[in-house]
Amino acid sequence: MLGLMMHAPLRVAALLEHAAKWHADTEIVSRLPEGGLFRYTYADAHRRSKQLAKALLRLGVAPGDRVGTLAWNTHRHFELYFGVAGIGAVCHTVNPRLFPEQLVYILNHAEDRVLFFDLTFLPLVERLAPICPKVEKWVLLAGPQHLPANSELPGLCSYEDLLEPERDDYEWPTFDENTACSLCYTSGTTDQPKGVLYSHRSTVLHALAISLPDALGCSALDVVLPVVPMFHVNAWGFPYMAPLNGAKLVLPGPGLDGASLFELFESERVTFSAGVPTIWLGLLQFMRQSGHRFSTLKRTVVGGSACPPALMAAFENELGVTIRHAWGMTETSPLGTASVLKANQLALPPDAQRAELQKQGRVLFGVDMKIVDDAGQALPHDGVAFGDLLVRGPWVVGDYYGDRNPGHLTADGWFRTGDVATIDAAGFMHITDRSKDVIKSGGEWISSIELENLAVAHPAVAEAAVIGVASARWAERPLLIVVRRPGHEVSTEELLDFFEGKVARFSVPDAVEFVDQLPHTATGKLLKTQLRQDFAGYELP
Numbered sequence: 001m002l003g004l005m006m007h008a009p010l011r012v013a014a015l016l017e018h019a020a021k022w023h024a025d026t027e028i029v030s031r032l033p034e035g036g037l038f039r040y041t042y043a044d045a046h047r048r049s050k051q052l053a054k055a056l057l058r059l060g061v062a063p064g065d066r067v068g069t070l071a072w073n074t075h076r077h078f079e080l081y082f083g084v085a086g087i088g089a090v091c092h093t094v095n096p097r098l099f100p101e102q103l104v105y106i107l108n109h110a111e112d113r114v115l116f117f118d119l120t121f122l123p124l125v126e127r128l129a130p131i132c133p134k135v136e137k138w139v140l141l142a143g144p145q146h147l148p149a150n151s152e153l154p155g156l157c158s159y160e161d162l163l164e165p166e167r168d169d170y171e172w173p174t175f176d177e178n179t180a181c182s183l184c185y186t187s188g189t190t191d192q193p194k195g196v197l198y199s200h201r202s203t204v205l206h207a208l209a210i211s212l213p214d215a216l217g218c219s220a221l222d223v224v225l226p227v228v229p230m231f232h233v234n235a236w237g238f239p240y241m242a243p244l245n246g247a248k249l250v251l252p253g254p255g256l257d258g259a260s261l262f263e264l265f266e267s268e269r270v271t272f273s274a275g276v277p278t279i280w281l282g283l284l285q286f287m288r289q290s291g292h293r294f295s296t297l298k299r300t301v302v303g304g305s306a307c308p309p310a311l312m313a314a315f316e317n318e319l320g321v322t323i324r325h326a327w328g329m330t331e332t333s334p335l336g337t338a339s340v341l342k343a344n345q346l347a348l349p350p351d352a353q354r355a356e357l358q359k360q361g362r363v364l365f366g367v368d369m370k371i372v373d374d375a376g377q378a379l380p381h382d383g384v385a386f387g388d389l390l391v392r393g394p395w396v397v398g399d400y401y402g403d404r405n406p407g408h409l410t411a412d413g414w415f416r417t418g419d420v421a422t423i424d425a426a427g428f429m430h431i432t433d434r435s436k437d438v439i440k441s442g443g444e445w446i447s448s449i450e451l452e453n454l455a456v457a458h459p460a461v462a463e464a465a466v467i468g469v470a471s472a473r474w475a476e477r478p479l480l481i482v483v484r485r486p487g488h489e490v491s492t493e494e495l496l497d498f499f500e501g502k503v504a505r506f507s508v509p510d511a512v513e514f515v516d517q518l519p520h521t522a523t524g525k526l527l528k529t530q531l532r533q534d535f536a537g538y539e540l541p
């Protein structure tokens with residue numbers, strides 16, 4: 001027997017429609033790539049998204065067509081999220097920091113018909129256009145005064161000119177909630193980029209789930225500023241979560257350095273933010289140098305790579321800001337787990353509480369997870385046994401876009417994350433490594449993340465990476481690669497001594513190399529494939 005409740009398919013446009021109706025005056029503030037700060041409301045954003053929807057229809061964009069963006073976190077990018085998905089088309093956010101050959105691969109693979117770009121990326125798109133023939137129209141996300149005088153970009157026009165002739169009387173259509181709404185490619189840290197095609201249903205369910213207090217937690221009292229880019233897994237869902245909850249939304253544009261972020265946090269009274277560890281390391285350095293302190297910022301979500309415990313402690317103790325550690329991936333929309341204590345853990349000693357909070361955390365309702373051994377057998381939740389992390393749920397990828405490769409799912413339908421993890425008795429998952437980064441030394445597995453976290457706790461270390469290098473005796477041994485903090489000196493011996501007593505003897509790196517900088521991926525993670533190439537054939541002492 002079916003239930004007798006209304007049939008109301010979940011739709012992305014409904015999130016903005018809700019905010020426009022019930023939080024009409026709540027502000028969206030956006031720093032613009034062409035300069036200046038722009039300020040309007042959810043009601044305004046909704047009206048302009050409708051104008052955009054009509055403009056897209058005028059251009060002939062049909063349901064299912066891909067519409068690309070190469071853009072920072074701005075109000076126009078926010079309008080694209082809703083205007084494109086609202087008509088049943090697919091908003092494909094492209095990461096401009098990828099290597100040009102990856103960008104060409106992605107744009108051609110997705111077959112984007114229209115591409116919206118920020119002024120910052122004009123030189124980039126002029127190089128891309130001749131080799132991306134599927135793009136029929138290029139739209140500059142600015143007013144017409146910013147259009148270049150001579151440009152060969154097909155159909156080039158400005159976003160403001162595109163919207164201008166349209167009225168805002170559009171009614172969002174209703175369609176099957178499993179319709180695709182957005183497309184995001186993995187950043188190819190370990191492989192070729194692969195397209196993850198989200199649906200209206202998965203996006204709305206994810207937005208609801210991340211709003212819960214033990215997930216990211218969001219309310220109409222919050223002022224949220226996602227530092228995580230809108231081209232990185234939909235800014236972890238913030239552009240959907242904010243209108244769902246009626247939270248004020250502050251979008252930092254291209255200003256991601258410590259000084260620009262701090263200014264915006266203060267002037268807009270931001271309470272809650274999110275980003276990868278690199279961003280917070282940069283901000284921490286700025287705060288220490290300038291001596292500034294936050295007056296409203298209370299907490300920030302850190303994910304994308306392991307949050308170093310030293311960073312968490314510095315934010316808490318020096319800046320009074322709580323870091324919430326979270327885990328996810330492009331393939332999981334992205335949020336899978338967040339680290340928040342349970343009531344019965346409040347009796348634990350402070351050190352034990354901290355150790356728990358440094359893990360990647362507990363699974364949200366909707367996602368299920370398990371760890372398995374090489375034979376696929378489930379491993380115990382004892383915080384010691386580690387194995388391949390598998391997940392499943394309504395916002396976890398089933399197939400990749402245009403590349404039905406069942407190898408990513410187990411026979412019984414779990415997604416292989418490529419991460420290696422433990423799960424403890426309280427349900428806290430702890431990533432020990434990516435399966436490709438684990439260092440296999442003799443019969444032991446050494447966690448590169450654990451060693452990196454320890455290294456950055458040393459006062460002279462700004463950033464650290466650990467990779468396995470070939471060893472005749474042990475197969476692989478850990479090599480520590482370090483960027484020193486400006487003005488600090490430290491020797492190999494001092495650094496290696498620093499590990500003594502903190503990890504098992506066999507885990508202490510064999511050697512240290514000092515470098516000026518480490519290579520990063522387009523999403524700010526250590527690019528270990530590059531490091532492994534750079535240090536191929538490295539001779540251990």
Ligand code: ADP
Binds near residue numbers: 302330525
């Ligand atoms: P890519 O796979 O291209 O790097 P993603 O952004 O999808 O792009 O990365 C997902 C991966 O990032 C996860 O599989 C995991 O290895 C890593 N990751 C994400 N969050 C964390 C975290 N909190 N701690 C450790 N690793 C993390």
